[in-house]
Amino acid sequence: MSGTNSERELIAEGPAIILVEPQLGENIGMVARAMANFGLAELRLVSPRDGWPSEKARSAASKADHVIDGAQVFDTLEDALRDLNFVYATTARERYGFKPVRSPVTAATTLREKFVGGEKTGIMFGRERWGLTNEEVALADEIVTFPVNPAFASLNIAQAVLLMSYEWMKSGMEDMGRTPFQSLEQRPSTKEQVFGLFEHIEEALDARGYFHPPEKKPKMVDNLRAVLSRRSFTEQEISVFRGVIRSIDRFPRKRPEPLLAGNDSGGEGETSGNDSDT
Numbered sequence: 001m002s003g004t005n006s007e008r009e010l011i012a013e014g015p016a017i018i019l020v021e022p023q024l025g026e027n028i029g030m031v032a033r034a035m036a037n038f039g040l041a042e043l044r045l046v047s048p049r050d051g052w053p054s055e056k057a058r059s060a061a062s063k064a065d066h067v068i069d070g071a072q073v074f075d076t077l078e079d080a081l082r083d084l085n086f087v088y089a090t091t092a093r094e095r096y097g098f099k100p101v102r103s104p105v106t107a108a109t110t111l112r113e114k115f116v117g118g119e120k121t122g123i124m125f126g127r128e129r130w131g132l133t134n135e136e137v138a139l140a141d142e143i144v145t146f147p148v149n150p151a152f153a154s155l156n157i158a159q160a161v162l163l164m165s166y167e168w169m170k171s172g173m174e175d176m177g178r179t180p181f182q183s184l185e186q187r188p189s190t191k192e193q194v195f196g197l198f199e200h201i202e203e204a205l206d207a208r209g210y211f212h213p214p215e216k217k218p219k220m221v222d223n224l225r226a227v228l229s230r231r232s233f234t235e236q237e238i239s240v241f242r243g244v245i246r247s248i249d250r251f252p253r254k255r256p257e258p259l260l261a262g263n264d265s266g267g268e269g270e271t272s273g274n275d276s277d278t
Helices: 025-037 055-060 065-070 077-081 104-116 157-171 191-206 214-228 235-248
Strands: 016-020 043-046 072-074 086-090 121-125 142-144
Touching (some): 016 157, 025 065, 055 065, 104 157, 121 157, 191 214, 191 235
Parallel strands (some): 016 043, 043 072, 086 142
16 A cells, blocks of 8 residues: 555544534634544534534644534534443533543543444533533533643643544554654664774864864874764764765865964964965
8 A cells, every 4th residue: 555645544433522512613623633633533513603514614624624524513412412322521620420530541441442342432522611511511421531730721622632532542552652654774883884984084084184283183083983982873874974074075175284383273274474375
């Protein structure tokens, strides 16, 4: 299968995301984008304030058109939940009731287990400004809340959906350390290649008067080699360094002329007279 995005398999499964009275089309679009990033596709809207469909939502969804096109609109929350077997209500506020309260990780694991068992599940999210009412939370089976800074518990609706969508995708991964792509495999360099790099750099620097004054050269060489040998290079990295040095070597070499008495500073080839290169 080709590696282009358009030809990769589209993941579209898992719990329904239920937005209760969402206010802005842009927010709905950003929710759809978050869902699509992590393989969720079923979006249910309960009485969206600005109506539906929404071009602002489609624009903000950043090409998550399959989520926008499949969105269902309901007049009441009860209607949006009728065919579901198990539902979470998200809230950042402490609720005094009889609902178990779960972390996102635990909630995602439970949702995955129920999904594998053939149950239909959902996650409810409240209004942008004040979330879900106690009566709406009472319609859920359990509560999920996020471990946020207690002094600043202010997630917007798209952020909350993204967090739950991310945990949902993680719950289905066999290897939690797996990444969608890997770095290119590179062969480690040999010591002979590293020594060749040392010699190449030192010869190029010596030709340009870097080791000055001469009596400090041994220590300067030691320091340079210590820096270059702090980690193990790969063959490709050695090639990069040597390519840089070969590029420098295209320019003329010139050793610095002796400094004149009384001039204790200056750069390469600098003297106190009017000498100039011609």
